[in-house]
Amino acid sequence: MEDQRVTPAKPRSGSEIILFPLPLQGHITPMLQLGNILYSRGFSITIVHTHFNSPKSSNYPHFDFRPIPNGFLEGQASTVDFIALVTLMNVTCVGPFRDCLAKLLSDASEDRISCCLITDPVWHFTQAVADELRVPRMVLRTSSISSFLAFCALPLMREKGYLPLQDSRLEDAVPELPPLKVKDLHVINTKDPEDVLRLIVAMAETIQASSGLIFNSFEELEPAKLAECRRRFSVPIFTVGPFHKQSVEPSSSLLPQDRSSIPWLDKQEKPKSVLYVSFGSLSIVSEAQFLEIAWGLANSGRHFLWVVRPGSVRGSEWLEALPSGFLEGLDGRGHIVRWAPQHEVLAHPTVGGFWTHNGWNSTLEAVCEGVPMMCMPFFGDQRVNARYVRDEWRVGLHLEYKVERREIEDAIRRLMGGEERKEMRERMKALKRKVDECLKEGGSSYRSLQELTEYLASF
Ligand code: UDP
Numbered sequence: 001m002e003d004q005r006v007t008p009a010k011p012r013s014g015s016e017i018i019l020f021p022l023p024l025q026g027h028i029t030p031m032l033q034l035g036n037i038l039y040s041r042g043f044s045i046t047i048v049h050t051h052f053n054s055p056k057s058s059n060y061p062h063f064d065f066r067p068i069p070n071g072f073l074e075g076q077a078s079t080v081d082f083i084a085l086v087t088l089m090n091v092t093c094v095g096p097f098r099d100c101l102a103k104l105l106s107d108a109s110e111d112r113i114s115c116c117l118i119t120d121p122v123w124h125f126t127q128a129v130a131d132e133l134r135v136p137r138m139v140l141r142t143s144s145i146s147s148f149l150a151f152c153a154l155p156l157m158r159e160k161g162y163l164p165l166q167d168s169r170l171e172d173a174v175p176e177l178p179p180l181k182v183k184d185l186h187v188i189n190t191k192d193p194e195d196v197l198r199l200i201v202a203m204a205e206t207i208q209a210s211s212g213l214i215f216n217s218f219e220e221l222e223p224a225k226l227a228e229c230r231r232r233f234s235v236p237i238f239t240v241g242p243f244h245k246q247s248v249e250p251s252s253s254l255l256p257q258d259r260s261s262i263p264w265l266d267k268q269e270k271p272k273s274v275l276y277v278s279f280g281s282l283s284i285v286s287e288a289q290f291l292e293i294a295w296g297l298a299n300s301g302r303h304f305l306w307v308v309r310p311g312s313v314r315g316s317e318w319l320e321a322l323p324s325g326f327l328e329g330l331d332g333r334g335h336i337v338r339w340a341p342q343h344e345v346l347a348h349p350t351v352g353g354f355w356t357h358n359g360w361n362s363t364l365e366a367v368c369e370g371v372p373m374m375c376m377p378f379f380g381d382q383r384v385n386a387r388y389v390r391d392e393w394r395v396g397l398h399l400e401y402k403v404e405r406r407e408i409e410d411a412i413r414r415l416m417g418g419e420e421r422k423e424m425r426e427r428m429k430a431l432k433r434k435v436d437e438c439l440k441e442g443g444s445s446y447r448s449l450q451e452l453t454e455y456l457a458s459f
Helices: 025-040 079-092 094-110 126-133 145-152 154-159 193-208 223-232 261-267 287-300 342-347 360-369 381-392 405-416 419-439 444-457
Strands: 016-020 044-050 064-068 115-119 137-141 213-215 237-239 274-278 303-307 334-337 351-356 373-375 396-398
Touching (some): 044 094, 115 126, 145 223, 261 303, 274 342, 287 405, 342 351, 360 381, 381 396, 419 444
Parallel strands (some): 016 115, 137 213, 274 351, 303 334
């Protein structure tokens, strides 16, 4: 159901920040978190959003929400092919977005309020609209810096012959993008692969023309890639993450959270004994893979909390594919929910491992809570994030080859016990300390946020 409620416009003061998130969970969440951080610094926040996947305005009564039509018919778009979706929306949203922004700017000018627009860089059409309406536009890239650079490098990867992927070269290193292997390059299945390259070119050009680039990451996590990004884009760059550690956060979940996860975790006695399993808001598995995952979890002998998002098993609504008696056979060792309060789950003292698809938000959330990962990337930037988790930060294992119950069982045992786990946990603790440091007064993200707020106030 679309949420078409509009909160009444609030009395505005100071500068106004107009945010325009991409309508996908992993992009909406950090954009709203950034909104909260900037609100706490005295900015008025307006969220322009499509009806498609609209955020829950009632959770953010301090923001002004302005819905715009998607410009396409219901059923014409689906997140299954999100490259096709964003390609379409970069055309259909131009008129509605322009009208909405023009109205916001004219209201603001009557009140003598200055404005800045912050959009997802995938909304590349917004740069031309911002230029026309003479409002500065910044971009928030919601992925890691490393995967952003790898994404931008795809046209070069094609020129050099790494793409399209060839089975014989999958294990080869990509010297232009260390530590990546050929198989880590972004593969996004879409009906017209040329759309991906066109999107990257448009995105990079309009970032270069923008007033600045913001990342939900921090300097100490990706120092070399940050330096490279500064060389590549001659616009101011701010690394102010991790966002969710800096704002009291209302839920930005598009799906209702099942709170039963927390009392179930409370009942577990041993600290760090539970494996949390979630593959984010978009990933889909086949029925055969789902069964391998289920048996791998069951046979591991470990306790687990498993998020099975409705519609995430091809051909099923939810758990129909599980063999009868599977849940009873677990004898209370497993708990399955449709959607969990993930931040709370990862911060829970009984959670000791995270089997993840390595979306950037999930990866960063695990780092912030010091939870080692078992990586099973599906597509896009997830493969890059997984490579960094395993080979750069060395705080996780990689399920690299196939989703097969014995391999899963073995990986769970390594993640949840033994010498390897001890080492991963030590490195995780060190990374978590870096998170704590970067957010403290004088830390890198603290300083970058200071600079960002001064910069925004200068428009
Ligand atoms: N998430 C959640 N509950 C769940 C699974 C995921 O709240 O059961 C949240 C998670 O905390 C993260 C977001 O959904 O903030 C998923 O974003 P991510 O970038 O990890 O992956 P995507 O969904 O974009 O693939």
